[in-house]
Each structure stands twice: as structure tokens, then as C-alpha cells.
Amino acid sequence: MGNFFLYLGMGLFVLVFLCLYRASFGPGVLNRIAGICAIGTKTLVILLLMGFIYNRVEMFIDISMVYALLNFIGTITAAKYLEMKGEA
Amino acid sequence: MEVTILVQATDKAFEILEKARNDARELLYSSAKLTSETRSLEERRKARDFLSGAQRSRLTLRNFAITSVLLFAFWIILSARFDAFHLTLGIICSLLVAYLSHDLLFSNIRLGDARVRARRFFAAAPWFLGQIFSANLHVAYLALSPKMPVDPQIIRFKTKLESDISWVALANSITLTPGTITVDIREGEFFVHALDRKVAYDLSTGEMEDRIAHVLMEADHIYIQDVLDVARIFGALK
């Protein structure tokens, strides 16, 4: 089962790199924000899988919770900033 | 001849004068009554204000209590340590957070019907989950099919829901379900971005709106689900 988690995490890692294309080359700021938000959700699952691989779920679950929280607040802040600025 | 006319005229004049005096008296009385009425109304309003002040403080207390109990339950789940030291810390922390933000969680929710609402929510949850699952299959199909048959368009409709909680529920479930994203809400008008024509048509039938109105118990319209419930009860009775 540990190997299964490992391969799943590696697959998610590849997906993160695919999202990184949109986050780095995406035309405009908004596409970049969308890409970064997608990376955040994938990172959350990768962190949990790491916790299961290392048998320390209680520790990694807190980290992933903080990650989800800060991802949400960061996205809202960026969106609010762009909305107030009025251009992208 | 002239005398009779004169007498009649004076009679008439007296009559008019009498009538005017009566009118004036009535007006005076009514105005006096009106002032007394307004005064009593004022007093009543003052009393009501006082009462609602008491009600408000009671409401605040209730919100505080419910918030702290909820937060303490959340703390127990988070902490997973049951010794006295950590439980005391939990009580202190949940009281502190409830003091800081007790007006945020329940600012305009009626709590009397929470049980009915929870039951209806759990009854409606499988339908929503199924919708979300089918939405994801739809998006996955669109993303993976080589021709990518998307035909995006923006549709707008006015909702009949009233409270902001149900607006938020409707907007978030629109965002989660087939091919649609809530882009904006302006004064009860939803701007929705739809991925193709079919999902736009599906949305405009308003089934989801009815379901959310049913779950959150919005008053003053008739819902399909209520009619169905009544029909079922009637059938069972027969």
C-alpha cells in the first residue's frame, strides 16, 4: 500500500508540473492565479499522501490544513486586489 | 313676505353656524384623540424597543453559548488529547474565540427550525452529490474529447430566494454543478457562465433553486417537493 501511495504521489507531482505551465506562461495575471490555486489543491493531497507514507498522519494533516487555508486566503486576496485595481 | 325670507335666511345661517361649530368640536376632539393615540403609540414603541433590547441581549447570549459549544466540539476533534490540562485550554480558547467573534457565525439565522433543516439537508445531499459527480464527468468529457465541443455563454436570471445564506448556497451549488459558474450577483440577479447550451437550459428550469428553497425553508412560495410530500401523505392516508 505504501508503494501505491508513492506512485499516486508521483502522478500528482507530474500534474503539478503541468499546472506550473499555466502558472508561469499563462497569458495575464488571472490565468496565473487559477494555475496557482490548482497547484494548491494538489499539494494538499500530496502532503496527506506523504503523511501516510511516513506513518505520521497527525503531523501532516495539520500542515495540509494550514496549506488549504492559506491557499484560500491568498486567492481571495489576489482576486480582491485585481478587482479593486480594475485591470489585469 | 320679506320678513319670512329673512327669518328663513337667519334660520339657515344659524344652522350653518351650528354645523360648523359641531364640525370644529369634532375636529378638536379627534385631534385630541389623535395626540393621545400617538402618545400611547410612542409609549408602546418605547416599550417594544426596551423589550427588543432585552431580546437582543438574550440573542447575543444564545449566540455566544452556541458558538462556544460548537467551537469546543471542534477543539476536541482537533486536539485528540483528553487530559484535564488540554481540555481546560480548550475551554479557555473556545470562550476567547466566541468572545472575539460570536456575532459572525449566527448573525441572521433563525435557529428554531434547525432540526427540520438538518433533516432536509441530509435528504437532499445525495441528489447534490450526484449532480456534482455528473458535472465532473461532463467537464472531464469536455476536457478529454479531442474536438472539445464547448460553446460558452453567459446567462442571467433573477432569483426568488431572499436570505443571503440561501443565495450563497445557490451560488456555490451552481458553481459546483454541471458546467456552470456563478460570475456575479447584483441585487438578486445571478450572472452565470455556462459551458454549453444544454446546461444553460437545465439551469433555467429552476429545479436547484426549488431544492435549496426547500432545504433552507424559504417562506412564501410553494415548492415542488412540498407538493410531492403532501401528495405522498395523502396517498398513505387513503
Add this chain to the structure above:
Amino acid sequence: MTRVTDDIIIRTVARVLIPFIQLYALYVIMHGHHSPGGGFQGGVIFGASFILYLLTHGLEEAKARMSEMKAGLFSSFGLLIYSGIGLLCLIMGSNYLDYGRLSTILRVIPAQARSLGILGVEIGVGIAVMAVMFSIFFDIATGGEPPGGEESFGDRDG
């Protein structure tokens, strides 16, 4: 960035989430000595909850809840707790922040005194970090205007 948003969705969701975020921050601070996190991380999360409140409810309401002066006082207060515990250890005759000697005051065994001392230090650090974080965001959002100076600095970035 500091005006009240007219978006009902973000405001309502933030209103529901903020108490839980704050409780989570306190959990991270209090359990810092046997799980990841601690004073700094918990303080950052607590500050983030206030930032979310400022973003969604506007500058005025956020000021009513947490003004700049309060933020300054809290940052000094957190630092006072931290350095006070450290100095107490120094007065008791051991090194700075060496909590073992606190056992004579707290009337517990030295190991437990160390745990309690670390907890107190983390609470101090958490309060300081929360206040500093909030005041930094406050300064950036208002463009560095002095507190109470102009009424209309919400319009500057509109």
C-alpha cells in the same frame, strides 16, 4: 482593497469560516510543543483570519474589532510575555529562557515546568506575531497613512 466588498458570497463564507480559523490558530499555538507549528505559525494563522475579515468587511469594521493602536499594544504585550519569562528564569539564577528553575514557583517537577514555560513563550510569540502581521497588512492596505488622519483613504486605491 480596504473598502467593503459588495459580494455577498465571499462575505458570508468568510463570516462562517473566521471563528473556526481562529480556533485552529489557537490550537496550533497551544499544541506547539508536541506537534508541528507553534507560536509563529499560529500567530500567522490568527493574523490571516483578521486579514480575511478586513478584506471582506472593510476597513471601518476591522478597525472596530482590531485598531492599529490595539495591534501595537498587543505586539508589545507579546514581547513582554516572552522576555518576562526569560528574565524570570534569569532572576531565578539560571540561564535566559532556561525553564527548569521555574519549577520552584510553579510547584511542579522540572520537566513539566519546561513544558509550561515553552507554552507561555509560544503564547507570547503568537500574540506578537499576530499583531505585527495585522499591522503590516494594515499599513500596506492603507498606503501608510497615519491612523485617524484622513477619513477617506479607502478611496485611494479605487
Add this chain to the structure above:
Amino acid sequence: MDLQQIVSIPFLLVGFFFFLAATIGLLRFPDFFCRLHATGKGDTMAVLLSLIGLSVYEGFSLTGLKLIFIAVFMFLAQPTATHAISRAAMRCGQEPWIKGKAKTQ
């Protein structure tokens, strides 16, 4: 291999499939709003399925309950974030792409 592991594997695999679909959608869709469809919906469902799978694997404990809490949080937060970005785009004057127009973005 006990029963919990066997049950949790399909959940994780379906979740991974939705992650894959969301990422491909993010890369392939023609305009910003359509890309938001991919990330907002696909990622939410994928996180939900993955967390259900992991909590089944963990078994009934407080850790599993915490995983469910993360799922609930994502369910509230992800549509809200999607809505915030799309609203910002609308206020910034991004025109949604209509079928038949040249692809600009």
C-alpha cells in the same frame, strides 16, 4: 490487504482521474472562464474523493474525522475562490470567449 485498503483504492484512483481531467482542462480550454470550470469543479471533486479514500484507509478515528473536516472546508472554500477570481475577471473587463471567435487568450 484488508477490506479498508481494497475499498480505499478505487476512491483514490477516481480522484486521481478527476485531477488529471482538471489539469488537462486547465491546459486545453480556450479561455479563462472555461479553465475555471476545470479547476473549480474538478479539483473539488477530486479532493473530496481522495480524502474519502484516505479516511476509509485510516479507519474510524479522530484523524479520519479531521480528514472529513478538510473535505468540508474545501467544499466551502473552493467554489468561493473560483467565484472570487471569475468576478475579478469580469470586473477587469475580460470578455468571455464565444464560439466562432478567434482564440485570443
